[in-house]
Amino acid sequence: MKRIITLIIAITAVTTAFCREIRGIVVGENGTPLDYVNVVLYRDSIYVTGTVTDTTGAFSLNTDIRGKLTAKISFVGYETYTSAIPNSGNLGTIKLVPTTATLREVVVSVTRPSTTMKGNALVTDIEGSSLAIAGTANDVLTRVPMVVDNGGTLEVFGKGAPEIYINGRKVNDRQELAQLNSQDMKNVSVITNPGAAYAANVKSVILIRTKPPKGDGFSGTIRIDNGFQHYFRTGNSIDVKYRTRGLELFANYGWWYGDNCDNRSNEMTTTTSTGTYNQAFQTIGKQFYNDMTGKIGFSYMFNDRHSIGAYYQNSWNRHHSTGTIPSEVWQNGILIDCYDSDVNNRSTALPRHYVNLYYNGQAGKLSIDFNADYLWYKSRELSLSDELSEMGEDRTVNTLSINHNRMFAEKLVVSHPLWHGRLQAGEEYTCTRTTNIFTANITEVPDADNRVDESNVAAFVEIAQQLGRFNIGVGLRYEHVEFNYYEMGQLRDGQSKTYDNLFPSLNVATKIGQVRMGLNYSGKTVRPGYGQLDGAVSYINRLTFETGNPYLKPTKMQTLEYVAQWSQFFAQLSYTYFKDGVYHTTEPYGPDGEATIIRTANLDRRHYFQAFAGGQFNVGIWQPRVNIGVMKQWLTLPVNGKPMKMNTPGFLFQWQNAVHLPFDIWLNVDAQLMTTQWDNNMKLSNTPWYVNAKIYKGFINNTFSVTLEAKDLFNSSQNDAIMYNDAVHIVQKNFSPGRSVMLTLQYRFNTTRDRYRGTGAGNSEKSRF
Numbered sequence: 039m040k041r042i043i044t045l046i047i048a049i050t051a052v053t054t055a056f057c058r059e060i061r062g063i064v065v066g067e068n069g070t071p072l073d074y075v076n077v078v079l080y081r082d083s084i085y086v087t088g089t090v091t092d093t094t095g096a097f098s099l100n101t102d103i104r105g106k107l108t109a110k111i112s113f114v115g116y117e118t119y120t121s122a123i124p125n126s127g128n129l130g131t132i133k134l135v136p137t138t139a140t141l142r143e144v145v146v147s148v149t150r151p152s153t154t155m156k157g158n159a160l161v162t163d164i165e166g167s168s169l170a171i172a173g174t175a176n177d178v179l180t181r182v183p184m185v186v187d188n189g190g191t192l193e194v195f196g197k198g199a200p201e202i203y204i205n206g207r208k209v210n211d212r213q214e215l216a217q218l219n220s221q222d223m224k225n226v227s228v229i230t231n232p233g234a235a236y237a238a239n240v241k242s243v244i245l246i247r248t249k250p251p252k253g254d255g256f257s258g259t260i261r262i263d264n265g266f267q268h269y270f271r272t273g274n275s276i277d278v279k280y281r282t283r284g285l286e287l288f289a290n291y292g293w294w295y296g297d298n299c300d301n302r303s304n305e306m307t308t309t310t311s312t313g314t315y316n317q318a319f320q321t322i323g324k325q326f327y328n329d330m331t332g333k334i335g336f337s338y339m340f341n342d343r344h345s346i347g348a349y350y351q352n353s354w355n356r357h358h359s360t361g362t363i364p365s366e367v368w369q370n371g372i373l374i375d376c377y378d379s380d381v382n383n384r385s386t387a388l389p390r391h392y393v394n395l396y397y398n399g400q401a402g403k404l405s406i407d408f409n410a411d412y413l414w415y416k417s418r419e420l421s422l423s424d425e426l427s428e429m430g431e432d433r434t435v436n437t438l439s440i441n442h443n444r445m446f447a448e449k450l451v452v453s454h455p456l457w458h459g460r461l462q463a464g465e466e467y468t469c470t471r472t473t474n475i476f477t478a479n480i481t482e483v484p485d486a487d488n489r490v491d492e493s494n495v496a497a498f499v500e501i502a503q504q505l506g507r508f509n510i511g512v513g514l515r516y517e518h519v520e521f522n523y524y525e526m527g528q529l530r531d532g533q534s535k536t537y538d539n540l541f542p543s544l545n546v547a548t549k550i551g552q553v554r555m556g557l558n559y560s561g562k563t564v565r566p567g568y569g570q571l572d573g574a575v576s577y578i579n580r581l582t583f584e585t586g587n588p589y590l591k592p593t594k595m596q597t598l599e600y601v602a603q604w605s606q607f608f609a610q611l612s613y614t615y616f617k618d619g620v621y622h623t624t625e626p627y628g629p630d631g632e633a634t635i636i637r638t639a640n641l642d643r644r645h646y647f648q649a650f651a652g653g654q655f656n657v658g659i660w661q662p663r664v665n666i667g668v669m670k671q672w673l674t675l676p677v678n679g680k681p682m683k684m685n686t687p688g689f690l691f692q693w694q695n696a697v698h699l700p701f702d703i704w705l706n707v708d709a710q711l712m713t714t715q716w717d718n719n720m721k722l723s724n725t726p727w728y729v730n731a732k733i734y735k736g737f738i739n740n741t742f743s744v745t746l747e748a749k750d751l752f753n754s755s756q757n758d759a760i761m762y763n764d765a766v767h768i769v770q771k772n773f774s775p776g777r778s779v780m781l782t783l784q785y786r787f788n789t790t791r792d793r794y795r796g797t798g799a800g801n802s803e804k805s806r807f
Contacts, residue, residue, distance in 0.1 A: 060099040062129030071095030075113040090156045155554040155603035158545045159227040168696035175218040184228045196648035197242035204246045217275045231558040231599045233543040234498040234513030239564040257788035265780030271296025284339040291332045298325040301773040310631040316368040323361020330354045348395035355387040377427035390415035410448040417441045437478045445470040459503035466496040476574040486574035489524040513543035533588040555602040566590040570638045583635040591618045609651040616644040621718035624766035645672040665692040676764045688715020706732040721760045728755040750776035
């Protein structure tokens, strides 16, 4: 520990002799700090050095160049500011003036969305680009480099589901992205190797910044989505705000209603001491959903240095699925059973309470950000299955699962200028409890009453310094975790654990010629989700069961990443070493081992490499973007008693097109293709691809807009998979329809951005629920 602290102090103490420091703070027209503003120094029109502002609007540059220097400060949506550098090097507070173009003029003169490497993030400008009329935040993110739409789920390439923030506040309900309008967004930053300020299990982060607030009075957005994806579906949302002086009151409501069609086939081969069992079953069903969410809150800005706010959110979810599962069971090539299961599942999650409050302020040069969160919800799932067998006994299987979850969290972050950069330090505390009560009417599935209590105390420090052409950041995070596991009210010492871990991070960024580049390192630990730890056995069918594993160990990761950007091109290379990764394994189950149970387990180790590159262009009215990625793991596991290499690399291809047609109409046509690839012992066995098309037209200065969108035009985006294990082999094919058509009507009045500055606490813990 002493050596690490000494190393951090030594790095931050290194300064360039005889360097001159140029510093200042950039704010908008209302005094709000502006981050990622470009600051460039020139001497007689010759480039000297450059940087961008941080989240507080501050910047600092060092140069040994003497003589008359000039600073040029530019940002999308604002007039460029130019100033001579005073002898002190302190430019003070610089207030940028918005451009005078109207919204309609912005749309007409729209440019291609530019992606720039800033620090350890890839930042894509939304304002003033074709992405500003994409629709919602969901529509924008699927067209941002490094973000992939994987069967309707947003993922960062090679990193899985990211943590997403809007103006520094954690998004806990992804429906919130459907309520954020693309015209309110300023930029999107994708961080593929987060530092010490984020929890140790966060593998990627997406930061969404919205436009600065303008004007007082009422404002709002009404949005209606209607369409078909085999069945009818609708989504409706309303967002209203009232602003006067420093006070803002806001409320929003969203409702999503419809049906999904599910059609999948599964073939399972289980090898036991008595022979080989083969199962073949197909799930054909209909899933109904009825989801609602509402939020009400306020924020108050005492002045441009102090603000407070709070909100309460409640969600309500009802899902109902029905269907049939025709099944056949073979033993050593002989049919031993054939049965149909009529399935009727009902699940509810209501109510879901969530409260956030925050304080954001500055005392001199010290910035303070405090957040507190409380989350509580209850979910209930009832499953009824009537099994009619042609060769065996009929039976009815009933299972009931009831979950209670609660979490309290708080987080404090302070930052202060230090030498030629900035020091940021903070602490975070989370306390969670999750309880599962499970009952079934068959002896193969025992009843369960499990509870997990977990507390996490964390402290972190990050130091960033501008040393000549290099921007160096060093971070260290400490976490103390107490995990207690209970069965039937009794503490289980074998499954309960205590962890004390240090997580270092390092990033170095520079610019050589016209190429920006950065090298990042981080050490992280991902703790299993509560569902992965749950030891209750769930019933799928009479020969298939599923359970978690309370003995799971956390996954340790070491990641080294290189990022570069030149002009409109960028590239990323990343290597990760996994220790004790969590994957799904299968084992024979039952008295004779004729059944199969799917459970979670730890892998010993895994090596993983990924690369991603892309470019954006502008050809008249056509704005294409091309991205390509590759993923490869090194892993060998026993399958049927023999080692099997699971190393085949997978490729991703994206081709995105925006065309500005006459009459201010926008046409988007996007395509994506993924090749066969491995993820642990799971193999994507087909080549899913899709083509999406969208046409947009705005009226009355874009106050009212109409969007017609068709997704997966050729119904080719379904993923097929194969799971390999030593004794069990599972093949799944997906025939569920992916093609959809949606018509969106949107009306906006007196549009403004919210001033809410809460960043949330316990954010990684919320995702584990």
